[in-house]
Amino acid sequence: MPLITYREALRHALSEEIQRDENVVILGEEVAEYDGAYKVTEGLWKKFGDKRVVDTPISEAAFIGMGIGASMLGLRPVMELMFWSFATVAWDQIVNNAGFVRYMSGGLINCPIVIRGPANGGTNVGATHSHTPENMLANIPGLKVVCPATAYDAKGLMKTAIRDNDPVMFMENTLLYGEKWEVPDEEYLIPLGVADLKREGSDVSLIAHGRAALTCLKAAEILAAEHGIQADVLDLRSIRPLDEEAILRTVRKTHRAVLVEENKPFCGVDAQISSILMEKAFDELDAPVLRVSAIDAPAFYSPKIEVKQLPRPEDIVPKVLSLFS
Amino acid sequence: MPMETPESTPDHASAPVNRSLSPEQKRRFLSDMLRIRRFEQAALKQYSGGKMGGFLHLYIGQESVAIGTVSLMGPNDHVITAYRDHGHALAVGMGMNECMAELFGKATGCSKGKGGSMHYFAPDKNYWGGHGIVAGQTPLGLGLAYGLKYKGLKGAALCFMGDGAVNQGCFYESLNLASLWSLPVIYIIENNHYSMGTSLNRSSAFKSCLAERAEGFAIDWDLCNGEDIYTVRAKTQEAIERAHQNSRPTVLEIETYRYYGHSVADAKHKVYRSEEEIERYKQNHDPIQRWKKQLLGEGVLTEAQYDEIDIAAQQEAEASVQFAESSPLPSEASILEDVYYEVDHGTAAGTTGRHFFNN
Numbered sequence: 128m129p130l131i132t133y134r135e136a137l138r139h140a141l142s143e144e145i146q147r148d149e150n151v152v153i154l155g156e157e158v159a160e161y162d163g164a165y166k167v168t169e170g171l172w173k174k175f176g177d178k179r180v181v182d183t184p185i186s187e188a189a190f191i192g193m194g195i196g197a198s199m200l201g202l203r204p205v206m207e208l209m210f211w212s213f214a215t216v217a218w219d220q221i222v223n224n225a226g227f228v229r230y231m232s233g234g235l236i237n238c239p240i241v242i243r244g245p246a247n248g249g250t251n252v253g254a255t256h257s258h259t260p261e262n263m264l265a266n267i268p269g270l271k272v273v274c275p276a277t278a279y280d281a282k283g284l285m286k287t288a289i290r291d292n293d294p295v296m297f298m299e300n301t302l303l304y305g306e307k308w309e310v311p312d313e314e315y316l317i318p319l320g321v322a323d324l325k326r327e328g329s330d331v332s333l334i335a336h337g338r339a340a341l342t343c344l345k346a347a348e349i350l351a352a353e354h355g356i357q358a359d360v361l362d363l364r365s366i367r368p369l370d371e372e373a374i375l376r377t378v379r380k381t382h383r384a385v386l387v388e389e390n391k392p393f394c395g396v397d398a399q400i401s402s403i404l405m406e407k408a409f410d411e412l413d414a415p416v417l418r419v420s421a422i423d424a425p426a427f428y429s430p431k432i433e434v435k436q437l438p439r440p441e442d443i444v445p446k447v448l449s450l451f452s
Numbered sequence: 453m454p455m456e457t458p459e460s461t462p463d464h465a466s467a468p469v470n471r472s473l474s475p476e477q478k479r480r481f482l483s484d485m486l487r488i489r490r491f492e493q494a495a496l497k498q499y500s501g502g503k504m505g506g507f508l509h510l511y512i513g514q515e516s517v518a519i520g521t522v523s524l525m526g527p528n529d530h531v532i533t534a535y536r537d538h539g540h541a542l543a544v545g546m547g548m549n550e551c552m553a554e555l556f557g558k559a560t561g562c563s564k565g566k567g568g569s570m571h572y573f574a575p576d577k578n579y580w581g582g583h584g585i586v587a588g589q590t591p592l593g594l595g596l597a598y599g600l601k602y603k604g605l606k607g608a609a610l611c612f613m614g615d616g617a618v619n620q621g622c623f624y625e626s627l628n629l630a631s632l633w634s635l636p637v638i639y640i641i642e643n644n645h646y647s648m649g650t651s652l653n654r655s656s657a658f659k660s661c662l663a664e665r666a667e668g669f670a671i672d673w674d675l676c677n678g679e680d681i682y683t684v685r686a687k688t689q690e691a692i693e694r695a696h697q698n699s700r701p702t703v704l705e706i707e708t709y710r711y712y713g714h715s716v717a718d719a720k721h722k723v724y725r726s727e728e729e730i731e732r733y734k735q736n737h738d739p740i741q742r743w744k745k746q747l748l749g750e751g752v753l754t755e756a757q758y759d760e761i762d763i764a765a766q767q768e769a770e771a772s773v774q775f776a777e778s779s780p781l782p783s784e785a786s787i788l789e790d791v792y793y794e795v796d797h798g799t800a801a802g803t804t805g806r807h808f809f810n811n
């Protein structure tokens with residue numbers, strides 16, 4: 128299988144869907160002539176031209192709202208936010224319009240859009256550029272949220288997201304864009320709402336999404352090598368819809384769970400999972416559910432400090448060990 | 453291809469605000485511009501050497517705008533800008549040391565290493581940032597003006613923004629309020645012709661210029677060439693007087709040019725604009741060279757003095773690198789400081805209920 132980057136995987140998904148469906152249009156700042164600030168859309172404008180790949184001014188509220196409006200007539204805009212952080216400028220459009228137009232019209236209208244871009248800390252760009260809003264957006268019934276951790280998942284989920292008839296908030300990670308994974312040439316789709324067990328173990332469940340899932344894999348290796356503890360690593364992939372069955376399945380097997388996310392702890396995705404475990408797996412648990420989240424402050428600029436703000440394997444390992452003492 | 457900037461007309465040198473300048477003050481502007489340039493060149497070198505992270509947006513080429521405008525500030529005038537903020541920071545009197553240390557992410561940085569290049573602040577110098585979200589500072593500039601008027605102070609808020617920022621909605625909401633409520637804000641559009649890789653004509657619809665959009669809000673506006681300090685000062689002074697005397701806003705568009713990419717990471721800046729274009733600006737429109745020529749012509753500067761000023765700027769920049777290099781990193785505990793005032797001060801409000809949620 129070819130090894131390709133996360134960035135290329137996304138690009139292939141976009142390219143294939145532009146070709147497949149004449150209603151798919153890419154909108155965003157620097158996505159066309161500049162080839163994308165992070166090169167996800169590189170070459171697409173050359174290949175598909177002005178109509179399908181469109182540079183917008185720095186007007187997030189307007190171009191995202193425009194995409195939502197155009198979707199009412201059947202277009203399928205895929206809109207890039209240079210950073211998900213800039214969604215704050217378009218919040219009303221995303222939440223009130225994309226999120227609620229279907230409900231408020233009694234189901235007369237739907238909104239088949241994708242908003243995509245990087246949503247991560249860890250790159251020393253300061254608090255204004257390091258948002259991880261998956262929990263905030265998953266809090267809005269009507270919106271869907273996905274956070275792929277690998278190139279394979281990114282491609283399969285992107286193709287599904289574009290074909291989905293609801294608004295999908297697609298969160299990528301600048302730290303993963305250049306990483307490579309095996310991705311088949313043949314077409315495949317990954318349904319939203321299906322988690323992926325990325326490592327099998329029997330002693331503890333590490334549950335995560337996005338880059339944190341990869342951090343869990345590293346922690347799992349340390350746990351196995353140094354402590355003889357075998358961890359299941361469950362990558363949620365999709366936050367809403369959420370694969371509740373997979374979460375319960377792994378915890379019923381291991382009876383212990385550590386939840387890891389790069390988001391802040393308060394009302395984070397893991398708070399929801401924790402609540403699910405209390406409600407549906409209480410009797411299965413041999414230890415309290417523990418969480419490892421980003422340190423609860425705005426993103427610190429200083430490169431040497433910011434790395435400590437996000438979960439690292441060495442933050443996860445002691446948490447897991449504490450469940451066995 | 454951006455439009456050529458209009459030549460400044462000679463009468464700006466004789467504007468009252470310029471006529472009153474002493475030779476020392478004129479040389480000071482030269483020194484101030486060179487300090488920005490040398491500081492940023494030193495920063496670029498350190499960035500390339502891996503001493504900092506994130507983005508580094510260089511102001512080089514635009515120095516006359518910050519120096520010309522800020523040189524007119526009185527005690528009740530305030531400044532706020534976007535992420536290309538080093539020039540304005542040095543212009544208001546922030547030290548190279550704290551600015552360089554911030555880039556290095558050190559505890560001695562102006563924001564204790566928390567903000568980085570895009571987020572400099574110095575309230576004691578009426579300098580309110582350093583803002584990373586495009587146009588996010590425009591309502592804040594309005595707020596500074598509102599605060600001045602509320603307190604009955606004769607001042608102005610100089611709110612700097614790029615040519616790309618004019619397309620954000622909050623800017624227009626701010627213009628309406630500024631005019632409706634007669635607030636002393638001056639929006640200074642630093643039109644360097646590009647927003648990242650997008651040229652002005654690909655991003656903005658306008659009649660004669662961006663500032664003209666103010667017309668619809670009944671706000672006075674003006675357009676000028678930014679490469680000459682006299683011009684910048686003459687035009688800015690009109691806006692400041694309008695703010696001080698009549699509490700009225702202004703939109704002032706100043707044409708300028710950045711020599712480097714949007715940020716240091718912008719690998720395509722010689723693709724979306726030509727090398728010749730960049731060279732043309734460097735050769736014919738460089739604000740520092742132009743000012744040097746001006747002062748040599750006026751007989752208030754010698755080549756030897758120029759060299760002395762430049763060497764001093766370079767040495768100061770070099771010393772700031774040493775300072776940053778030898779400064780301590782922020783402590784890990786400081787991650788949770790400066791989030792809440794009440795917590796930092798240990799007040800009752802800061803100690804009631806739980807504020808932070810890591811276990």
Ligand SMILES: Cc1ncc(C[n+]2csc(CCOP(=O)(O)OP(=O)(O)O)c2C)c(N)n1
Nearest residue numbers: 213536584585586614615616617646647648
């Ligand atoms: C709301 C928002 N959208 C996009 C960005 C990314 N971005 C940062 S600077 C910039 C270009 C701004 O250009 P301009 O206003 O002309 O200022 P200049 O960089 O030329 O000083 C863009 C698109 C951002 N920081 N904030």
Ligand SMILES: [Mg+2]
Nearest residue numbers: 614615646647
């Ligand atoms: Mg610009």
